[in-house]
Amino acid sequence: MAERSIRVVVAKPGLDGHDRGxxxxxxxxxxxxxxxxxxxxxxxxxxxxxxxxxEDADAIGLSxxxxxxxxxxxxxxxxLAEQGAGDIAVFGGGIIPPEDIAALKAMxxxxxxTPGTSTQDIxxxxxxxxxxxx
Amino acid sequence: MAEPERPAERPVRFESLSGIPxxxxxxxxxxxxxxxxxxxxxxGEYPFTRGVxxxxxxxxxxxxxxxxxxxxxxxxxxxxxxxxxxxxTGLSTAFDMPALMGYDADHPRSRGEVGKEGVSISTLDxxxxxxxxxxxxxxxxxxxxxxxxxxxxxxxxxxxxxQGVAWDRVGGTMxxxxxxxxxxxxxxxxxxxxxxxxxxxxxxxxAKHVPRFNPVSISGYxxxxxxxxxxxELAFTLADGxxxxxxxxxxxxxxxxFAPRLSFFFDIHNDFFEEIAKLRAARRVWARFMKERxxxxxxxxxxxxTHTQTAGVSATAQQPLNNIARVALQALAAVLGGAQSLxxxxxxxxxxxxxxxxxxxxxxTQQIIADExxxxxxxxxxxxxxxxxxxxxxxxxxxxxxIGKIDAMGxxxxxxxxxxxxxxxADAAYHNQLLEDRKEKVVVGVNKYVMDEERxxxxxxxxxxxxxxxxxxxxxxxxxxDMRRVERRLKQLADACRGRDNVMxxxxxxxxxxxxxxxxxxxxxxxxxLYREPIIF
Numbered sequence: 001m002a003e004r005s006i007r008v009v010v011a012k013p014g015l016d017g018h019d020r021g022x023x024x025x026x027x028x029x030x031x032x033x034x035x036x037x038x039x040x041x042x043x044x045x046x047x048x049x050x051x052x053x054x055e056d057a058d059a060i061g062l063s064x065x066x067x068x069x070x071x072x073x074x075x076x077x078x079x080l081a082e083q084g085a086g087d088i089a090v091f092g093g094g095i096i097p098p099e100d101i102a103a104l105k106a107m108x109x110x111x112x113x114t115p116g117t118s119t120q121d122i123x124x125x126x127x128x129x130x131x132x133x134x
Numbered sequence: 135m136a137e138p139e140r141p142a143e144r145p146v147r148f149e150s151l152s153g154i155p156x157x158x159x160x161x162x163x164x165x166x167x168x169x170x171x172x173x174x175x176x177x178g179e180y181p182f183t184r185g186v187x188x189x190x191x192x193x194x195x196x197x198x199x200x201x202x203x204x205x206x207x208x209x210x211x212x213x214x215x216x217x218x219x220x221x222x223t224g225l226s227t228a229f230d231m232p233a234l235m236g237y238d239a240d241h242p243r244s245r246g247e248v249g250k251e252g253v254s255i256s257t258l259d260x261x262x263x264x265x266x267x268x269x270x271x272x273x274x275x276x277x278x279x280x281x282x283x284x285x286x287x288x289x290x291x292x293x294x295x296x297q298g299v300a301w302d303r304v305g306g307t308m309x310x311x312x313x314x315x316x317x318x319x320x321x322x323x324x325x326x327x328x329x330x331x332x333x334x335x336x337x338x339x340x341a342k343h344v345p346r347f348n349p350v351s352i353s354g355y356x357x358x359x360x361x362x363x364x365x366x367e368l369a370f371t372l373a374d375g376x377x378x379x380x381x382x383x384x385x386x387x388x389x390x391x392f393a394p395r396l397s398f399f400f401d402i403h404n405d406f407f408e409e410i411a412k413l414r415a416a417r418r419v420w421a422r423f424m425k426e427r428x429x430x431x432x433x434x435x436x437x438x439x440t441h442t443q444t445a446g447v448s449a450t451a452q453q454p455l456n457n458i459a460r461v462a463l464q465a466l467a468a469v470l471g472g473a474q475s476l477x478x479x480x481x482x483x484x485x486x487x488x489x490x491x492x493x494x495x496x497x498x499t500q501q502i503i504a505d506e507x508x509x510x511x512x513x514x515x516x517x518x519x520x521x522x523x524x525x526x527x528x529x530x531x532x533x534x535x536x537i538g539k540i541d542a543m544g545x546x547x548x549x550x551x552x553x554x555x556x557x558x559x560a561d562a563a564y565h566n567q568l569l570e571d572r573k574e575k576v577v578v579g580v581n582k583y584v585m586d587e588e589r590x591x592x593x594x595x596x597x598x599x600x601x602x603x604x605x606x607x608x609x610x611x612x613x614x615x616d617m618r619r620v621e622r623r624l625k626q627l628a629d630a631c632r633g634r635d636n637v638m639x640x641x642x643x644x645x646x647x648x649x650x651x652x653x654x655x656x657x658x659x660x661x662x663x664l665y666r667e668p669i670i671f
Contacts, residue, residue: 010671015231015247017320020361020447023560023671024567030671038671041320042235044243066231067486067596071246095451097485097593115451115484116580118571 028119160520203228228252236655324662358401361563369536393435411525413471631661
């Protein structure tokens with residue numbers, strides 16, 4: 001039987017409206033053959049985790065350009081763990097300084113993409129590091 | 135006879151950043167039937183292509199207005215004073231995301247965001263600290279705030295009163311462009327129809343009571359930053375402007391009573407000539423619409439005055455000092471395009487809000503253009519260039535084609551409901567990304583001339599104590615209010631929202647009784663409902 005395709009929730013947590021990157025990434029992943037659910041803007045971590053669990057997602061891609069990344073990534077990871085959904089991989093991108101990237105990865109964020117990243121790099125990451133749940 | 139063989143050209147795309155194909159050379163043959171009087175005219179005269187004032191920068195330079203805001207109100211107040219001391223001539227305020235979305239600092243949805251992307255504001259107490267010791271009768275202030283702009287205007291007028299400055303001496307600009315929020319910047323509370331009603335309330339109120347204030351800054355900036363082309367930016371911005379004018383005229387306002395105070399805000403991106411052409415075309419198209427569609431009589435009503443800002447989206451996180459060169463070229467284009475006001479981005483803004491050092495270089499860039507380069511010594515110095523005039527005509531034609539489509543949909547609000555501008559922009563953004571990914575569009579330092587190891591730059595960090603301090607202070611402040619007065623004002627506001635009265639007089643009284651920005655926004659949420667965006671990607 002063919003493997004189920006990888007399902008990714010692309011999400012915009014927080015209050016800012018910078019969605020150019022999130023939409024481009026969502027579209028690039030969709031064009032690469034993944035199943036993509038884009039949440040739209042202004043999502044709370046609770047809403048994002050609920051969407052990911054409900055949609056049986058394999059990964060969540062968070063886009064944060066508001067400077068609130070430390071709070072938002074941690075909250076999403078904590079909520080996933082609380083709900084026994086720690087197998088859903090979390091990656092992301094945005095304006096995130098190097099020392100915060102190191103701290104977030106240590107916390108369990110799989111990968112963080114900063115401005116200037118090509119969509120091929122993000123597609124390659126999902127292809128190589130995200131597995132569809134069986 | 136065979137054509138003489140053309141020398142080979144470089145293997146690059148000979149097209150503008152908006153995709154307009156470019157000829158190797160422009161000449162009189164590029165402009166058949168072109169008439170100087172019809173297309174250009176004199177500066178300060180219809181159709182204003184060469185500039186909105188007769189003397190332009192020979193009379194007065196553009197306003198150097200650097201956007202600033204972060205942390206606590208007193209942090210931003212200190213930056214304001216620094217910028218004024220460095221020769222800046224106007225203030226421009228950045229608010230944080232909670233303020234822009236209608237939440238007080240102590241709301242749960244504000245967690246992690248207080249003072250991060252701008253200054254934290256909840257009550258009049260914060261506004262007073264933000265503008266402490268700044269003479270509001272002498273300095274004009276621009277405020278980048280939209281769905282809560284009505285609250286910011288009320289607070290600004292309340293503190294002007296406290297300073298003893300009469301409202302008719304208060305000058306400044308509210309961004310207050312809700313249509314582009316739904317299209318691009320995406321900070322909203324309620325749906326487009328009530329959002330536009332509040333905008334028109336503000337247009338009506340300022341026309342009567344605060345005549346030096348620009349109640350709307352019709353903004354292409356965010357449309358461009360969301361990934362639009364220059365043509366789309368021009369078209370959607372002008373269509374938004376037509377939307378407000380239509381709504382105000384429908385309410386019964388005389389076009390010449392408010393149109394002179396409509397202002398604009400455009401992005402200035404990398405393509406030097408295209409951006410100059412965009413500003414020139416914007417003036418010409420707007421003048422024609424105001425005169426021909428709305429029957430404006432006063433020349434001031436036909437004049438498109440614009441703020442400009444260099445393109446944040448063009449800045450790179452890689453080799454950030456390169457951004458100084460980009461900003462200088464973009465700023466030069468803004469000036470050659472005849473802008474009234476300019477913000478130059480700082481080179482470190484792809485990392486964080488700018489440091490004082492970075493802001494200083496950005497401001498000095500404008501001062502070098504103004505005082506050293508000589509470009510401000512004559513009016514519209516590139517006017518008459520075969521290339522520039524051709525591009526100006528093409529920008530105009532491209533914008534008119536889009537505006538025609540939007541008119542056919544029933545105007546911008548209906549086009550937004552249909553997701554039309556949102557989809558056009560998403561498509562353009564994706565197309566541009568693919569060009570960059572394939573290296574068909576060069577981004578220096580990112581897909582060409584890449585350096586492996588880069589020196590880290592010093593960037594601004596917002597102290598975590600800011601959020602804690604602001605939350606504590608707002609809670610203490612709210613607890614000390616006369617709650618009976620607060621409740622009464624909220625009830626009056628809800629009545630105004632549900633009826634047809636202008637909300638502004640009630641709001642000014644409400645903020646003086648320390649009703650907060652979040653409380654006003656809650657009234658809007660209850661009276662008008664929440665906006666839900668169509669998901670388009």
